[in-house]
Amino acid sequence: MDNYDKNGLTSKPVAHIQALIDSLLPLTLFPVRKGKPGQSFQFLLQDKRMCFLLVRGECVIKRNSDSLILHAMIAPGITGLSNFTPAPAHLKVQATTAIEYIYLSLDEFYRHVDDHDLWKAVAYSLMHVNSRFNEYMKSTTAIPNYELICNLLTALSEESFETRATVSAVQYILDRTSLSRSGVMKTLAALNAGGYIVIKRGLLIKMNKLPEKF
Template structure:
């Protein structure tokens, strides 16, 4: 599985259109970044986590730039919460004003790439999680973590990451990680994933 490529060029171009819209709001680590109906949340700087509202399952960890709320669907937004992992800077822009500024700047063509990326990311997650046993989910999340950039990966505890993304028990996750480390399939230091080799299809 290959992590869908984030459309950074399109996201930077869109967020740049709003640098003069309003002063950016700064939030510290562990602070909730609001998402509201008929409002686009533009995140200009920082790292953050997307959490499922019902049970705090970790959907994803992301780095700015990012934007949420393009559909204007309040039901969709009610499923998630966004928490800052580092100091973050964001803006809230009414959806109508957001779309009008894009139209005025001939930038509506940037939207499909961003929406497609969100859809591909959900399909990627389903492929990793749905109908899988515990080892397959752990393996998938190790591979996923390994594809994140080095700076971001250095801040993530591999066991915590897997537990939060799968809701598997910590004991199961630690048992699998220990077995993989013992056979030199992965190299973990101080809880951080350093390198991986070809992970086995099954853990014997």
């Protein structure tokens, strides 16, 4: 059965993801490499679907067309597991910190999984991906702009201290939506003036209970 966090979301199956990573570590064929902030990895490389395992650090998944951030990933993490994802060339993984990673073709990864009977770990990892995708759709699709901004302010407030201390609230929202800069800034300014949030030098310092309507 799934475990759930305090917000009712399926929690990350860390033990299963770590088991997949640990199974690859002794193999010289798939070495752990180091990457720098900003380095990108494609889901489709030379016509091969790729699997990306994050051993250490943080990354985001972006659309290639407009760099819209779809998901953030903190180690241990894994992405690119599905053979049925449409248009994988439209997506990429990008490091936001110094990272350590394993990057191999999906075919190679699944041969390894088959050889070492790791399908349970894969199943839990895929269930987590599906859960997070459903939550993303629920919180960002077909909802009013104000509600979308509130959802992302909440997400920002739950980010790591490094992210909250370096990424402005405006930029965090713009990176994850197609909203206009002027509209986002107007909404944040009104919330700040009303005492619902505290923003200093663009950074979200504190968030109180937000009004249901704006």
